[in-house]
Amino acid sequence: MADDRINTEHNQEDVAFLEKELRHISGIIKQRGRQILNAYTITPPQFVALQWLLELGDMTIGDLSTKMYLAFSTTTDLIDRMERSELVQRVRDEQDRRVVRIHLLAEGERIIEEVIDKRQQYLKDILGQFNEKEVANLSILLEKLHQEMKKN
Amino acid sequence: MADDRINTEHNQEDVAFLEKELRHISGIIKQRGRQILNAYTITPPQFVALQWLLELGDMTIGDLSTKMYLAFSTTTDLIDRMERSELVQRVRDEQDRRVVRIHLLAEGERIIEEVIDKRQQYLKDILGQFNEKEVANLSILLEKLHQEMKKN
Numbered sequence: 001m002a003d004d005r006i007n008t009e010h011n012q013e014d015v016a017f018l019e020k021e022l023r024h025i026s027g028i029i030k031q032r033g034r035q036i037l038n039a040y041t042i043t044p045p046q047f048v049a050l051q052w053l054l055e056l057g058d059m060t061i062g063d064l065s066t067k068m069y070l071a072f073s074t075t076t077d078l079i080d081r082m083e084r085s086e087l088v089q090r091v092r093d094e095q096d097r098r099v100v101r102i103h104l105l106a107e108g109e110r111i112i113e114e115v116i117d118k119r120q121q122y123l124k125d126i127l128g129q130f131n132e133k134e135v136a137n138l139s140i141l142l143e144k145l146h147q148e149m150k151k152n
Numbered sequence: 153m154a155d156d157r158i159n160t161e162h163n164q165e166d167v168a169f170l171e172k173e174l175r176h177i178s179g180i181i182k183q184r185g186r187q188i189l190n191a192y193t194i195t196p197p198q199f200v201a202l203q204w205l206l207e208l209g210d211m212t213i214g215d216l217s218t219k220m221y222l223a224f225s226t227t228t229d230l231i232d233r234m235e236r237s238e239l240v241q242r243v244r245d246e247q248d249r250r251v252v253r254i255h256l257l258a259e260g261e262r263i264i265e266e267v268i269d270k271r272q273q274y275l276k277d278i279l280g281q282f283n284e285k286e287v288a289n290l291s292i293l294l295e296k297l298h299q300e301m302k303k304n
Contacts, residue, residue, distance in 0.1 A: 007280040010287050015276045018287070019268070021294040022275070026178040027200070028301045031221045048179070069183045120164070120171045126300045127167065128159040130293075135162055135170070138293045141286060142173040148278045149180045 036118045040111055041085065045070075045078055050104065050112035053088065058101040087111065188270045192263055193237065197222070197230055202256065202264035205240065210253040239263065 037047060045068070052067050053059060059067075065075040079102055082088045087108030093099035104112075127135055189199060197220070204219050205211060211219075217227040231254055234240045239260030245251035256264070279287055 008283055008287075010276060010279050010282075010284070012272070012276075014287055014291065015272050015279065018279070018291055018294065019272045019275045021291070021298050022177070022181060023203070023271070025174070025294060025298050025301065026181050028298075029174060029178045030182070034221075051175070069186075116171070119175070120167050122304075123171045123174070124162060124164075124167045126297065126304055127162050127170070129300050130162075130296065131160055132162070134293060134296070135160075135166055137289055138297070139166065139170055139173070141282075141290045141293065142170065142177060144282065144286070145278065145290070146173050146177050146180075148281050149177065152274075152278055 032122055033119065036115055036122070040115060042087070042111060042115075046082055046087070047112070047115060049075075049078055049082065049102075050087065050108055051116070053102060053104040054109065054112050054116075058091065058103045060099065060101055064102060082108070184274055185271065188267055188274070192267060194239070194263060194267075198234055198239070199264070199267060201227075201230055201234065202239065202260055203268070205254060205256040206261065206264050206268075210243065210255045212251065212253055216254060234260070 033047070034044060037044060042050065048068055049064060052064060056063075056067075061072060061075050061079060064079070065072045068075060070078070079088060079090075083090065085107075086105055089103050089105050090100050091103045093101060130138070185199070186196060189196060194202065200220055201216060204216060208215075208219075213224060213227050213231060216231075217224045220227060222230070231240060231242075235242065237259075238257055241255050241257050242252050243255045245253060282290070
């Protein structure tokens with residue numbers, strides 16, 4: 001961590017409270033995500049892979065492994081299955097034929113967009129009791145939390 | 153939902169942003185939680201079970217199944233394994249001998265407290281770049297989010 005960064009030492013009680021809220025919120029999001037996936041043919045790890053391909057575009061298996069915190073071989077198996085289901089396709093780089101990237105196919109895109117849409121609908125219902133200012137503040141604070149987590 | 157509850161309709165872009173931030177934060181928390189567990193003998197579902205027993209005290213397998221969103225039989229298997237590892241123990245209710253509850257043993261308590269402590273330490277580092285007001289606001293907003301999620 002750079003020396004010029006302020007480092008506020010928060011009290012243990014506040015940190016403990018936040019850790020617990022984040023742990024429980026993550027648990028509920030995980031469960032709700034699984035419920036939503038029940039209506040689809042994809043598994044939770046397939047959802048995570050499709051989500052990255054939608055967000056970042058074509059990716060090598062190596063990059064996808066890193067993003068998914070999975071072993072290369074596990075990601076390869078995952079992609080093999082998704083390729084057989086015609087959700088994704090391996091494509092060779094035009095400039096460098098040794099490089100293979102995973103490309104989202106129309107059916108994969110349709111499914112991931114529909115699933116994310118359902119997750120957004122769920123969150124929209126939850127946020128019905130938040131006013132505009134609260135939603136704006138929550139966005140700013142969660143974006144900052146996410147950025148700090150990515151640095152760590 | 154009761155009629156007297158205000159229901160703010162937030163715009164789709166704000167909801168989409170928040171859904172994405174929450175999805176990525178949950179993903180990072182999950183991964184960090186797994187990393188922390190690597191140093192211990194317990195599995196992620198065992199962590200979740202121990203966490204509920206620490207938070208709520210002795211529970212029946214039925215109540216634990218509900219909290220963990222698992223089938224009764226899956227929870228029974230989980231508890232059987234944790235009982236063999238001497239992390240928990242089945243205890244009969246003194247008033248109603250037909251009722252059996254799961255009780256956290258000293259070793260289970262030691263492990264779950266240590267793991268949660270490591271999660272708090274991680275979050276404390278992350279929050280080093282947040283000022284006191286931001287931490288206070290984040291606590292209020294996440295508590296509200298959690299409460300709304302529990303109602304849903």
